[in-house]
Amino acid sequence: MPTPLIAALNPIALRLGPLEVHWYGVIIATGVVLAVILAMREAERRQVSTDDLFDMILWALPFALIGARLYYVVFEWPYYAAHPSEIIAIWHGGMAIYGSLIAAAIVVLIFCRRRQLPVWLVLDIAAPTVLLGQGIGRWGNFMNQEAFGAKTTLHFLQQLHLPDFIVQQMYIGGAYRQPTFLYESLWDLLGVVVLLGIRHRKHWFKQGEVFLAYMAWYAFGRFFIEGMRTDSLMLFGGLRVSQLLSAVLVIAAIGLWLWRRYYQPLLPDYLAGNQLASAQRATKK
Numbered sequence: 001m002p003t004p005l006i007a008a009l010n011p012i013a014l015r016l017g018p019l020e021v022h023w024y025g026v027i028i029a030t031g032v033v034l035a036v037i038l039a040m041r042e043a044e045r046r047q048v049s050t051d052d053l054f055d056m057i058l059w060a061l062p063f064a065l066i067g068a069r070l071y072y073v074v075f076e077w078p079y080y081a082a083h084p085s086e087i088i089a090i091w092h093g094g095m096a097i098y099g100s101l102i103a104a105a106i107v108v109l110i111f112c113r114r115r116q117l118p119v120w121l122v123l124d125i126a127a128p129t130v131l132l133g134q135g136i137g138r139w140g141n142f143m144n145q146e147a148f149g150a151k152t153t154l155h156f157l158q159q160l161h162l163p164d165f166i167v168q169q170m171y172i173g174g175a176y177r178q179p180t181f182l183y184e185s186l187w188d189l190l191g192v193v194v195l196l197g198i199r200h201r202k203h204w205f206k207q208g209e210v211f212l213a214y215m216a217w218y219a220f221g222r223f224f225i226e227g228m229r230t231d232s233l234m235l236f237g238g239l240r241v242s243q244l245l246s247a248v249l250v251i252a253a254i255g256l257w258l259w260r261r262y263y264q265p266l267l268p269d270y271l272a273g274n275q276l277a278s279a280q281r282a283t284k285k
Contacts (some may be wrong), residue, residue: 005017009144009169023143028095030138031165032061035129039045042125046273052087052115056122060107063098065090071099073239075233096233097134098245104130116276120208127214134218135188141181142169149228181230187221206267208260212253219249 014021031047036057043053072094073080073087080087108126112119141147154176162179170177191214199210223246226232233241260267268275 008145008171009143009165016021024140027140027143028133028137028239031133034136035133038132039129042129046125046270048122048125049116051072051164053125054124056111056115059111059202060104063094063107063134064104067103068097068100071096071102074231075235076119096242097137101130117229118207118274118276120211121187121270121274124199124205124207124210127211131195131214132187134194135185135192138181138185138188142166142179145169145172146231147181147184147229148172148231149180150230151175152178177230178228180225180285183228184221184225187225188218191217191221195262202271203269206260206269207270207272208267209257210270216250216253216257219246219253222246223250 009023011023012020013023013026036054039053039057040050043050069087069090076094105123106119108122109119111117112122138147148170152175154167155263157170157176157179160179162182166179166182167176170179193219201204201281205213223243226240226242226246229240232243235241235244
């Protein structure tokens with residue numbers, strides 16, 4: 001049977017002289033912008049200064065990018081040790097979401113401590129918006145033909161009723177591949193809908209629990225989807241880095257949720273917002 005002639009989508013969105021703008025970057029930037037807009041709106045409702053939140057984002061974004069790349073490079077060090085010029089070539093892909101989340105979380109903790117912001121509330125505000133950015137960002141992987149799964153058949157992909165451009169883009173390395181980027185994107189976007197739909201329910205969430213729900217949701221789905229991928233970062237013995245971390249995060253999120261509910265029953269509700277800001281406004285009146 002002859003090999004089908006399939007042209008992959010061009011990963012370059014725009015050329016401006018010697019400058020190439022990659023779809024990967026455009027899509028990631030789009031996800032970030034939408035996430036920031038959503039977070040700003042929720043911050044106002046929860047009495048968190050949008051100026052503080054914007055400052056935090058300006059600090060968190062560059063460190064998130066560095067963390068995402070550093071995480072990937074560390075676990076692919078044999079390749080990058082032999083090709084050091086590729087370490088900064090993020091436009092070729094190779095960004096690990098978990099690395100960005102870890103780096104951004106550290107920045108948020110430090111920033112909230114210095115600005116005297118309630119860290120759990122800030123994490124709650126950010127959680128659904130980060131998940132939105134993750135769901136959109138997976139389409140950057142799609143354009144780079146990465147984050148794919150095992151070999152499959154054209155018939156299988158057609159049975160999923162996918163648009164033809166997705167089916168064609170999943171022809172990688174001489175074979176059709178499972179669109180695991182799509183599975184994770186849909187899981188993330190479903191999580192956004194769920195979290196946005198329930199986080200404003202009265203007395204459902206204590207502060208910190210929207211974030212813990214996000215952590216458990218994302219890590220649970222990532223654990224199974226990661227097991228389908230063939231381009232995973234690996235540890236010794238064939239252990240997948242992201243699967244191990246996902247399992248740890250699910251257990252940690254559920255365990256911390258239960259511990260806080262049992263040992264800290266007086267935690268403020270999420271909808272109570274920034275109580276310090278509310279008290280300060282009341283004092284000024």
